[in-house]
Amino acid sequence: MNKFRSSEWFGTRDKMGFIYRSWMKNQGMPEDMFDGRPVIGICNTYSELTPCNAHLRDIAESVKRGVLEAGGFPLEFPIMSLGETLLKPTAMLFRNLAAMDAEESIRGNPIDGVVLLTGCDKTTPSTLMGAASVDLPTIVVQGGPMLNGKFRGEDIGSGTAVWKFNDALKTGEMTYDEFAEAESCQSRSPGHCMTMGTASTMAVMVESLGMSLSGMAAIPAVDARKKRIAQLSGRRIVEMVKEDLKISKILTREAFENAIKINAAVGGSTNFIIHLTAIAGRIGVDLNIDDFDQLGAKMPLLLNLMPSGKFLMEDFFYAGGLPAIINQIRSELHMDVITVTGKSHAENIANSTKIYNSDVIYTYDAPLIPEAGTTVLKGNLALNGCVIKPSAATPALMQHTGRAVVFENIEDYHARVDDPNLDIDETCVMVLKTVGPVGYPGMPEVGNMPLPKKILDKGITDMVRISDGRMSGTAYGTVILHVSPESAIGGTLGLVQNGDMITLDVAAKRIHLEVSDEELAERRKTWVAPPVMASRGYASLYINTVQQADKGADLDFLVGCSGSKVPRDSH
Ligand code: FES
Ligand code: MG
DSSP states (O other): OOOOTTHHHHTOSSHHHHHHHHHHGGGTOOGGGGSSOOEEEEEEOOOTTSGGGTTHHHHHHHHHHHHHHTTOEEEEEEOOOOOTTTOSSOGGGGHHHHHHHHHHHHHHSSOSEEEEEEOSTTHHHHHHHHHHTTTOOEEEEEOOBOOOEEETTEEEOTTHHHHHHHHHHHHTSSOHHHHHHHHHHHOOSSSBOOSSSHHHHHHHHHHHHTOSOTTOTTSOTTSHHHHHHHHHHHHHHHHHHHHTOOHHHHSOHHHHHHHHHHHHHHTOOTHHHHHHHHHHHHHTOOOOHHHHHHHHTTOOBOBOBTTTSSBOHHHHHHHTHHHHHHHHTGGGSOTTOBOTTSSBHHHHTTTOOOOSOTTTBOOSSSOSBSSOSOEEEEETTEEEEEEEOGGGSOGGGSEEEEEEEEESSHHHHHHHTTOTTOOOOTTSEEEEOSOSTTTTTSOOBOSSOOOOHHHHTTTOOOOEEEESSBOOTTOOSSEEBOOSSOGGGTOGGGGOOTTOEEEEETTTTEEEEOSOHHHHHHHHHHOOOOOOSOSSHHHHHHHHHBOOGGGTSOBGGGOSOOOSOOOSOOO
């Protein structure tokens, strides 16, 4: 048998081996668990404070069963869990911290292969980033979406419903009692958001990259088939260790290209760009913001899921799941790249290509929208780019010039947006500053800022909005996000004033502030940076080292991979 990495801990016949084994035995482990079999770390992002992942303790048991069946030694460990709904000021601030936690927990321990249990938005990229920087055999078990929300005879989608109901409450279309009732109707089972929000986008990304067993992304959290595939994943990781199938063999440039195209075909979240870029940075694959545009923008939208469409993840699963989509766009993909199964996508999906509901999954030849991928815009307002998700935007607004109405920061926005005297109409462009990685800090999901009440009262539901922040993958609208460089570090966005004209032209991939270079240079002389929001602790480290959105917003010193070697011993 090969000698695995864990034998450096458990395989020695000296004081060190005694220390490494003896304390482990306090958990009741028999002698032969230390006989050199593959040790499988189960990296669990379970937490009751991350409701989307709260069922993962249970899923871990299925994974363990599989590991044991295949002759491995499973050891479950927790890492920092990031819940989108509760964490302030934004879970994104801590994505890189959780990635550090994952990386060091994997590298520092006697682990030969790792299973990442993920769910809520940031728990997937953070664990993948960390694992990529260690480069051991790695497989992902996505926790799965909640069952469809059901409210008064209608299917409602997590997040997407909240934005709609919030507007309806503001205009009086909905009473508070109805609003409160909808809370329990939306989230009625374990699992993550069941729209094509960021969590579902990340689950799809994982499968597209070849990092999970095929067909896993869309299985609802509570469907028995989720446990079944979790158990199979446990078996598979043991084989991967024996085959030395490291994550770097799977995460190739081709795999990233596949992920970009598949993300476009499913109408994935704009957050995908930031997370995929950060993962690529860890594994050393050259990927930049223009790749997303070149590979993704012309891709057709095949999946009819909220927020771009009508259905939800449960419907996606019953309609055939991701294999059916991959099959439809196979001519666009690298079908021969290797995945965690040790086989190619083509082999993985050979028996699961059928579409069972053509209202949910469209075909490549007759797509829902012909060109729908996230588009990257550039111009003097975003020299290093910004993004828009056309499938979630209003077609009539995709070419638009409007007067800027500027909010200097999120507090300014909240204080004035519903003021009846605010000088704004539906042709204006709402500009929000100081919500980028450095400025907020952490680049929160506030870019889809709700419209002023007086505009909603007119029955208007969309306006052009621009910021250096992100938006929830469950949100929609003509929203321009991730402006880089951000306002707080002196990007042009920081120089925009009320009354400036801004031109958006999605077809031309252009975003332009109609102010001369000379005038901008003048404004720059008197520009004052907003206050720095933290002077100690992790937030301070983050502010000082975070890269801009177009680079994936990773901390600069975390980019790259250090491998799994630990140079010194602990005793
Ligand atoms: Fe966790 Fe949406 S809040 S997935
Ligand atoms: Mg989200």
